[in-house]
Amino acid sequence: MNTREIDFWIGASDPKIAPEHFNEIVATASDIAIVITMDGNIETVVVNPLNQTLGRLDHWINRNMADFLQEDSRERFKNVLNEFRKGEVTLSKFVEINHFDNASWDFPIRYTFHVTGHDGTILMLGRDLRPIAELQQRLVKAQLALEKDYESHRDFETRYRVVMEASRDALLMIDASTGKIVDLNAAAALALEEEADALLGVSLGTVFNKENTQDLLDNLLTSATSEASAPLDISSRKDRRVTLEPTLFRAGGDRTLLCRIGSDTRSDGATAEIGESLSALFRDGSDAVVFTDERGTIRSANEAFLSLSDQPHLSDVKSRNLSEFLTRGAIDLKVLLESASQSGKVRMYSTRITTNHGSNVPVEISATALARGAKARFAFVIRDAGRAELLRDPVPAATNEDHMRDVIDLVGSSPLKDIVSATTDVIEKMCIVTAVKMTNNNRVAAAEMLGLSRQSLYVKLRKYGLVDKSKD
Secondary structure (H helix, E strand, O other): OOOHHHHHOOOOOOOOOOOOHHHHHHHOOOOOEEEEOOOEEEEEEEEEOOOOOOOOOOOOOOEEEEHEOHHHHHHHHHHHHHHHHHHHOOOOOEEEEEEEEEOOEEEEEEEEEEOOOOOEEEEEEEEOHHHHHHHHHHHHHHHHHHHHHHHHHHHHHHHHHHHHOOOEEEEEEOOOOOOOEEEEOHHHHHOOOOOOHHHHHOHHHHHHHOOOOHHHHHHHHHHHHHOOOOOOOEEOOOEEEEEEEEEEEEEEOOOEEEEEEEEEEHHHHHHHHHHHHHHHHHHHOOOEEEEEEEOEEEEEHHHHHHHHHHOOHHHHOOOHHHHHHOOOOOHHHHHHHHHHHEEEEEEEEEEEOOOOOEEEEEEEEEEEEEEEEOOEEEEEEEEEEEEHHHHHHOOHHHHHHHHHHHHHHHHOOHHHHHHHHHHHHHHHHHHHHHHHHHHOOOOOHHHHHHHOOHHHHHHHHHOOOOOHHHHH
């Protein structure tokens, strides 16, 4: 059997479908069938009896189709009629038309247009698009709900992360079924002296030097579920004695342990007392205290430093480099950082602080390396030396006086050129001795402070017999 259009209906014998059954077939094959004239007047309307949502449309007969079309559909319908009048018929073309009826009921229909064989009439077969539109609306609502849930999740995740990182308590999240660390904050990584990324996904036994992770996990679960629970004393793989205070909770069907890491309590509270005392000293001390990272960027400073530098608020100094407040800038900072990194600390380094108003205050700085390596941290104690400088004798030291007296004695016995040369050597030697002393015998820093190359400084040290002294 050939199913091509022309052979399906007309063949050597009679049509395959009897005329009395044609109306029923058309009515059930589409949701709505309409016969119209070339002018758009409706002659016949047949509604699929299986689609009861369209109701009865008998009142459309002998009315123009434009009376039941939305404004946006009238132009499309008019263009289709023009194509039929011109004989430009495209059977495969679908046209979506929005109907309205009774001023409040509207529905979209997708039509195909067919030639009937009778002059001046067109058959419109339509499919109701409301089920598809309703499905699309449900999909859109589902998508909006998913996006809303995603935004809520992001908001929750952000709040959770901020609370974790802002908390001063060292917190570990441990999977109660596997004993692996699923999350931790920066304070926990610092307490364990580890990198946070290196601890994620690691089992408890590895972090706390326990061969059997399950035993440690059972002890934490027992402590968390016991009414008289006590912190668990344990040693980390960095040989740091800590305590774990577990709290058990369930989220998403999985049990999780939240463990707070504390210091070893066997010191009878001495560690906590020292911490409180240091906090009070930082807050209320008379000397300025500044904490920086390995590049000298200020992470924290006390009120005394703000007063010394005439800065109104901590936000005005935080994240700035300490060199911005030193008169010799990067030279002073490099000497302090390098010396503290090598020996662990620097004592009584003399320089000046430039205040917010442009004045210079003489200070003495002590620097201590709190941590070394890629994430080094430094603490600086800065003392105002203005009063002590007023009490010092402005006359040069005895050795320098002897050198100057020797130069003065040359007047009358040597040409001025030789006297000036001798004076230059005396001043140059004084500057080199001072720079070497200030930098704690750091020749690289001393050369940079004097604006010399390292080789030039070595030559001058040998010239003035200071090579051995610079190594002392």
